[in-house]
Every structure is written in C-alpha cells, then in structure tokens.
Amino acid sequence: MTAEHSPPEPTVHLVDDEASVRDALAFLMGSHGLAVRSYASGPEFLAALDAAPLRGCILLDVRMEPMSGLQVHDELLARAIHLPVLFLTGHGDIPMAVDALQKGAFDFLEKPFTGDALVQRVQRALALEASHHAQRADHLQERNRMDSLTEREHAVMLLVAAGKLNKVIADELCVSVRTVEVHRARVFAKLGVRSSAEVATVLTRLEQDASSARGHKV
Numbered sequence: 001m002t003a004e005h006s007p008p009e010p011t012v013h014l015v016d017d018e019a020s021v022r023d024a025l026a027f028l029m030g031s032h033g034l035a036v037r038s039y040a041s042g043p044e045f046l047a048a049l050d051a052a053p054l055r056g057c058i059l060l061d062v063r064m065e066p067m068s069g070l071q072v073h074d075e076l077l078a079r080a081i082h083l084p085v086l087f088l089t090g091h092g093d094i095p096m097a098v099d100a101l102q103k104g105a106f107d108f109l110e111k112p113f114t115g116d117a118l119v120q121r122v123q124r125a126l127a128l129e130a131s132h133h134a135q136r137a138d139h140l141q142e143r144n145r146m147d148s149l150t151e152r153e154h155a156v157m158l159l160v161a162a163g164k165l166n167k168v169i170a171d172e173l174c175v176s177v178r179t180v181e182v183h184r185a186r187v188f189a190k191l192g193v194r195s196s197a198e199v200a201t202v203l204t205r206l207e208q209d210a211s212s213a214r215g216h217k218v
Contacts, residue, residue, distance in 0.1 A: 010126055010133075011035040011056040015045045015072065016088070017064040025059065028115050034122065042067030046075060054083065055133060057106065057125035062089035062096065070100060077103060082132075084125035088113075139209050142202055145191050153190070156183040161200040 012029045014036055016022050022038040029036040035056070039045040042064060048054065058076075060069035067075075073085055084106035087097070097108040106125050109118060149157060152173075159169045166184065170177045193199050 008053055008055040009035055010130060011037050011054070012122055012126070013037055013039065013045065013048075013054060013056060013058045013083075015039045015042060015058065015064070015069070016061040017041055018061075021061070025118075028119065029122065032119050032123075034119075034126070041065070042069070042072035042075075045072065049079070049081065055129065057084040057086065057122060057129055059086050059088060059122070062087055070096065073100065073103065073105065084129055086121060086125060139205065142191075143206060143209075146202070146206060148190050149187060153183050153187050156180060157187045157191075157199060157203070160184055160187065160196045161203050163196060163200075 012034050014022055014025050014029070016025070016038075017040055019040070022040070026036045026038050037048075039048065043066065045058075060072055062069040064072075069087055069089075073087075076083070076085065082104070085100075085104075086107045086109060087100050087105055088109055088111065089096070090111040097110075100108055106128070107121050109121065146154075155173060156169060159172060164172075166177050166180045169184075170180045173180070187199065188194060191199060191202055193202060
C-alpha cells in the first residue's frame with residue numbers, strides 16, 4: 001500500500017490561533033509519542049477535513065478568530081464528524097463548558113492545566129476513537145457481507161433470522177427443502193455465522209447502525 005492510499009494515522013489535531021501555544025502543545029504531545037498536527041484557525045482545520053478523512057482527537061481553543069472553538073464544534077456536528085473534542089480555554093465560563101459537553105464534547109479543560117493531565121485525557125480520547133473506529137470497521141465488513149447475498153439468499157436469511165425451520169421456509173418460498181439448505185449454508189458462510197441466532201444478531205446490529213446514521217443526519 002502506498003503512502004498516498006494509506007489509512008489516516010490517529011493524530012492529535014491541535015487548533016489554536018496562538019503560535020506559541022501550538023508549538024508548546026505540539027512539543028508536549030510529541031514528547032509522549034503522540035502524532036500531532038497543528039492548525040492556526042478553525043477554517044484551516046475544516047479545510048483539512050474537506051481534503052481527506054481524519055482520525056484521532058481534536059484539541060480546540062475556545063476563543064479564536066475568525067471562528068471560535070464552539071463554532072468549529074458546531075460545524076463538526078453539522079457534518080456528522082464525531083471525533084472526540086477536547087476544549088481548551090483560559091476563561092472560566094461554566095455555561096460554555098456545560099453547553100459544549102451537552103453537545104457531545106469529550107472534555108473541557110481550563111487553563112492553566114498540567115501537561116500530564118492534558119496528555120492523560122488526550123490518550124483516553126484517542127483510545128475511545130480507536131475503539132469506535134474498530135467497531136465501524138467491523139460493521140462495514142458485516143454490511144459488505146450482507147450486500148454480497150443474492151436476492152434469494154437474502155430472502156432465506158430473513159426467514160432464518162425469524163427462527164423458521166427449513167421446511168417452513170421452503171413452503172413460504174415455494175422451493176425444495178434441499179434448496180433452502182443450500183441457501184442457508186451460503187448465508188452462514190457469507191456472514192461468517194454458525195446459527196440462526198447469530199444471523200438475527202447481525203441483522204439487528206445493521207438495522208441499529210442504519211437507524212443511528214439516519215438520526216445523525218436529522
């Protein structure tokens with residue numbers, strides 16, 4: 001795989017309009033072995049999102065120009081981008097913190113904070129994103145397996161998931177029991193399952209994922 005087509009590396013995306021702060025935080029993250037990328041403004045960061053998918057977590061300064069950290073966060077939500085966001089601010093604003101957390105921010109740190117405390121929270125955010133990324137990869141694989149089913153295999157799968165016996169399925173589809181057995185075996189092989197209960201579990205999980213995705217678009 002070439003570097004051009006390599007998956008994005010989990011990275012700490014640091015967005016702050018003060019160069020000295022960016023440099024200090026980038027050094028701190030790097031000294032703990034964390035990949036970091038800095039952005040001088042919200043629009044610069046959003047432009048990077050437009051250019052390619054990103055992984056990792058986001059450190060957002062609250063008070064920036066021309067977009068505040070809160071405005072950047074709102075734009076991320078509008079785009080259905082759910083990387084963990086940690087807000088940094090030197091201004092104690094509890095309502096602002098509550099609003100950010102209610103909108104799904106991972107954490108809110110008031111300056112000054114210790115380097116160790118920040119790194120620990122960043123590491124937790126990266127671990128959370130890695131877990132979510134792995135889950136999405138597993139679900140995508142399940143969706144691809146489901147899409148590989150033929151129309152008849154899909155019909156058999158739905159009846160198998162409902163717990164119906166081969167003879168009942170054969171009667172409903174007007175085919176032989178042997179044909180159902182063949183299709184059932186192919187469904188199990190393609191989905192990587194061993195029982196009708198597992199088929200039902202995969203189907204339920206994919207339906208929940210689809211419902212969640214529709215909810216994010218509302």
